[in-house]
Amino acid sequence: MITLTHVGKQYDRIHTALADVSFGIEAGEFVFLTGPSGAGKSTLLKLLFREQVPSSGEIQMAGHRLASMPEKEIPLLRRKLGVVFQDFKLIRSRTIFENVAFVLKVLGVSAAEQKQRTFRALKMVGLQHKLSSYPLQLSGGEQQRVAIARALVNDPLVLLADEPTGNLDPDLAQEIMALFERINGQGTTVIVATHDRSLIQRMKKRVIGLDHGRIAFDQPAPTSLVTV
Numbered sequence: 456m457i458t459l460t461h462v463g464k465q466y467d468r469i470h471t472a473l474a475d476v477s478f479g480i481e482a483g484e485f486v487f488l489t490g491p492s493g494a495g496k497s498t499l500l501k502l503l504f505r506e507q508v509p510s511s512g513e514i515q516m517a518g519h520r521l522a523s524m525p526e527k528e529i530p531l532l533r534r535k536l537g538v539v540f541q542d543f544k545l546i547r548s549r550t551i552f553e554n555v556a557f558v559l560k561v562l563g564v565s566a567a568e569q570k571q572r573t574f575r576a577l578k579m580v581g582l583q584h585k586l587s588s589y590p591l592q593l594s595g596g597e598q599q600r601v602a603i604a605r606a607l608v609n610d611p612l613v614l615l616a617d618e619p620t621g622n623l624d625p626d627l628a629q630e631i632m633a634l635f636e637r638i639n640g641q642g643t644t645v646i647v648a649t650h651d652r653s654l655i656q657r658m659k660k661r662v663i664g665l666d667h668g669r670i671a672f673d674q675p676a677p678t679s680l681v682t683v
């Protein structure tokens with residue numbers, strides 16, 4: 456589903472964000488990206504949804520070659536992805552319903568289907584009763600859940616999330632992770648960037664560690680021991 460081959464990202468002459476990063480992610484995997492602040496986690500996610508272009512190497516994502524992909528192909532790529540940003544990126548002047556439905560509107564989905572799918576996505580994150588509220592009337596945790604609903608409304612092949620639990624209390628963080636596991640169980644590939652070691656330990660998934668823009672480790676999901 457996703458292959459990175461000797462990927463490097465240099466923002467300018469001084470800042471090397473990623474260097475010689477190679478790994479693959481199979482369809483249906485659940486992977487954590489971790490590492491200290493500045494390790495390159497956000498940059499890696501930005502490369503995966505083509506907000507940034509690698510300075511070297513190649514990335515294959517859901518049938519697209521991202522390094523050499525023409526700009527006009529970006530919408531086709533993004534249709535297959537759901538992205539949860541660190542800072543939510545909700546539109547303040549639009550209701551929660553409009554924020555989530557917007558993705559479908561852009562894709563030309565009928566009004567009736569927009570309504571049905573938006574309601575379903577908001578129900579998944581427990582916010583169906585906030586349809587008519589505006590983002591600033593919601594708590595940080597609730598805004599985060601709206602951002603997740605927006606990422607899921609299009610049934611993406613791949614869900615990319617940058618610190619999706621950063622603003623949430625531990626119980627809510629656990630709930631969001633349970634939600635991601637459910638989505639993953641339905642076949643969506645999930646990639647989550649996080650600092651949160653205790654969350655990673657609890658989840659028992661594959662973990663890719665970055666340090667100074669390089670892969671420090673790639674630890675497979677622990678397999679459960681079967682005793683006979």
Ligand SMILES: Nc1ncnc2c1ncn2[C@@H]1O[C@H](COP(=O)(O)OP(=O)(O)OP(=O)(O)O)[C@@H](O)[C@H]1O
Pocket residue numbers: 466467470471472490491492493494495496497498499
């Ligand atoms: N737009 C940019 N221009 C120049 N340098 C940048 C830019 N974005 C990131 N960097 C640099 O690239 C490196 C990696 O940053 P990145 O945001 O990917 O790290 P991160 O692991 O996500 O950090 P954090 O956990 O703090 O969000 C850092 O040294 C950062 O200063």
